[in-house]
Amino acid sequence: MIHEPDFTIDAPDRDVRTSLLRGWRRSCPSCGSGPMMDGYLTVRKDCAVCGEELHHHRADDGPAWATILIAGHLMAPLMLFVFELWRPEGWIMAVGFSTVFTLLSLYLLPRLKGAFVGFQWAKRMHGFGRH
Numbered sequence: 395m396i397h398e399p400d401f402t403i404d405a406p407d408r409d410v411r412t413s414l415l416r417g418w419r420r421s422c423p424s425c426g427s428g429p430m431m432d433g434y435l436t437v438r439k440d441c442a443v444c445g446e447e448l449h450h451h452r453a454d455d456g457p458a459w460a461t462i463l464i465a466g467h468l469m470a471p472l473m474l475f476v477f478e479l480w481r482p483e484g485w486i487m488a489v490g491f492s493t494v495f496t497l498l499s500l501y502l503l504p505r506l507k508g509a510f511v512g513f514q515w516a517k518r519m520h521g522f523g524r525h
Contacts, residue, residue, distance in 0.1 A: 405523060408516040417512025418505050422446055424515065430508050437511055450521035451514055457507035464506075465498045 413423040422428040428443030439449045473491055476482065482490075515522045 405518065408518070410513065410516040413512035413516035414509050415512075417508035417510070417515075420504060420508040422448070423512040430511060431504060435504055435507055437507070446515075447522075448511065448515075450519075451511040452520045453507050453510040453514075456510050457503055460506045460510075461499050461502045464502060465495055468498065469495050 412426075416423045416426045417430065419426075420429065420431045422430055422441040422444060424446035425441060425444035428438075428441035428446075430437060430441075430448060432438045437448050437451055437453070440447045469491060473487065476491075477487065514520055
């Protein structure tokens with residue numbers, strides 16, 4: 395097994411909040427100008443503006459898990475509130491809240507994936523700190 399040197403020991407810290415916000419906006423966590431995504435969920439290999447390599451990310455199932463967690467925690471109390479206040483028919487609740495949940499998930503998923511990549515970049519995880 396070959397042990398690669400760790401270049402992150404003497405490297406300056408990266409601002410996590412800034413990189414999370416840049417990731418949320420789906421822009422490069424390094425420069426904030428270039429687009430991070432190439433399509434809906436595909437992360438570019440590198441930034442078109444600053445050249446920062448982005449292919450190191452390991453977002454995997456994290457953004458999907460966080461999307462379901464956030465959307466579910468927003469929708470559950472809202473469903474209870476709507477049902478207790480207006481008592482709509484079951485099919486209206488099912489169609490309405492399924493639509494809202496789907497739209498909310500479609501909005502959150504790429505933004506959370508960008509935030510995950512931004513966090514990994516800021517913490518120099520999975521090769522983001524190598525020269």
